[in-house]
Amino acid sequence: MAITIVPPPILEAFGLDCTHYKIERFGSGLINNTFKLSNNLGRRRDEFILQRINTHVFKNPEAILENHRRASEYLAAHHPDYFFIAPVPLKDGKFLLNWHGDYWRMLPFVAHTFSVNEASEPLQASEAARQFGRLAHNLAGIDLSQFIPTIPNFHNLTLRYSAFQSAVSDADEERKERAAELIEAFEQHSRIPITYEELKTDGDFPDRLMHHDTKINNVLLDDKTGEGVCVIDLDTLMPGKLISDIGDMVRTYVSPVSEEETDFGKIIIRDDYYEALMKGYLPEMGNTLTNTEKEMLFYAGQFMIYMQGIRFLTDFLNRDIYYPVRYPLHNYNRAKNQLTLLQRLDEKESVLKKIIRKYLK
Ligand code: GN1
Numbered sequence: 001m002a003i004t005i006v007p008p009p010i011l012e013a014f015g016l017d018c019t020h021y022k023i024e025r026f027g028s029g030l031i032n033n034t035f036k037l038s039n040n041l042g043r044r045r046d047e048f049i050l051q052r053i054n055t056h057v058f059k060n061p062e063a064i065l066e067n068h069r070r071a072s073e074y075l076a077a078h079h080p081d082y083f084f085i086a087p088v089p090l091k092d093g094k095f096l097l098n099w100h101g102d103y104w105r106m107l108p109f110v111a112h113t114f115s116v117n118e119a120s121e122p123l124q125a126s127e128a129a130r131q132f133g134r135l136a137h138n139l140a141g142i143d144l145s146q147f148i149p150t151i152p153n154f155h156n157l158t159l160r161y162s163a164f165q166s167a168v169s170d171a172d173e174e175r176k177e178r179a180a181e182l183i184e185a186f187e188q189h190s191r192i193p194i195t196y197e198e199l200k201t202d203g204d205f206p207d208r209l210m211h212h213d214t215k216i217n218n219v220l221l222d223d224k225t226g227e228g229v230c231v232i233d234l235d236t237l238m239p240g241k242l243i244s245d246i247g248d249m250v251r252t253y254v255s256p257v258s259e260e261e262t263d264f265g266k267i268i269i270r271d272d273y274y275e276a277l278m279k280g281y282l283p284e285m286g287n288t289l290t291n292t293e294k295e296m297l298f299y300a301g302q303f304m305i306y307m308q309g310i311r312f313l314t315d316f317l318n319r320d321i322y323y324p325v326r327y328p329l330h331n332y333n334r335a336k337n338q339l340t341l342l343q344r345l346d347e348k349e350s351v352l353k354k355i356i357r358k359y360l361k
């Protein structure tokens with residue numbers, strides 16, 4: 001359940017006097033409860049983001065803060081000039097607060113930045129992609145064995161596909177009937193999960209520390225210049241595959257409308273945004289990409305759009321237990337939106353592959 005107020009002892013545990021802060025709900029994330037704390041004495045620098053972690057989704061919230069701390073220590077040691085948001089410690093030195101079974105953590109708020117929910121100029125796409133590319137590159141040498149998956153199997157398409165199939169067989173007749181065409185369309189694209197199966201055993205397709213949620217609103221942009229400043233939302237920073245981060249950028253930067261759009265005719269592939277994101281990301285990775293990774297850059301978009309589509313459809317069939325919905329067909333429409341996006345992407349395969357080649361060394 002979303003909450004609207006923050007109990008004062010939570011601020012106190014972080015060493016803040018609650019009478020000095022204005023607290024507002026913040027952002028558009030679907031999973032955690034996010035608040036912005038602003039110092040009401042007018043100290044602009046003294047602002048924070050406070051979040052209650054959704055423990056239905058993140059069953060091991062300690063892992064989030066542990067991973068975040070390890071990554072920030074590594075980056076501070078190896079890339080001291082790289083701007084990365086480290087979590088704010090509690091008075092007792094820990095980073096995660098357990099308050100009557102709810103878990104809270106705090107981050108500094110980065111002043112003079114903004115974020116966008118949809119890319120409205122190619123520069124935003126290239127700046128955001130550059131930030132995610134830089135993150136991946138700067139973390140490339142880190143020891144992955146120390147990282148705990150914060151959501152096990154998060155982007156395991158094999159398991160997402162079987163969850164989808166189970167949802168199809170367990171759903172009530174009404175929802176199944178409503179979704180029949182969509183179910184069939186996603187099943188017709190089963191080449192996408194099969195390719196993923198093949199990649200899992202490909203020795204030239206390494207694990208990397210990936211962000212796993214590279215939506216454009218997870219990058220802060222500079223108020224004045226629009227340049228990328230840093231990435232945010234490190235909850236799913238964990239070992240994974242390159243296609244997750246590239247794919248979610250394709251999924252969310254390239255169409256002029258988001259996964260919430262129900263006028264499906266508005267979903268199109270903007271080649272210039274696709275190009276901007278490859279232009280932003282690929283040079284940051286330098287020549288660290290393997291041949292298989294290079295070959296799978298187009299597939300990345302198909303992989304993430306397909307996975308998000310079946311996740312929404314699975315949730316619709318499961319009676320909306322994961323994603324918050326505002327109306328009965330909300331998850332159904334989100335799934336249909338993603339299917340449309342996948343179709344638009346496939347239609348442009350050859351042009352988009354040409355763009356990719358331009359930015360590969
Ligand atoms: C969730 O909460 P938010 O919006 O950052 C989801 C992502 C989906 C996204 C779709 C932990 O992210 O995987 O892509 O919704 N995060 C989790 O909007 O499930």
Ligand code: MG
Nearest residue numbers: 029213218233
């Ligand atoms: Mg997120």
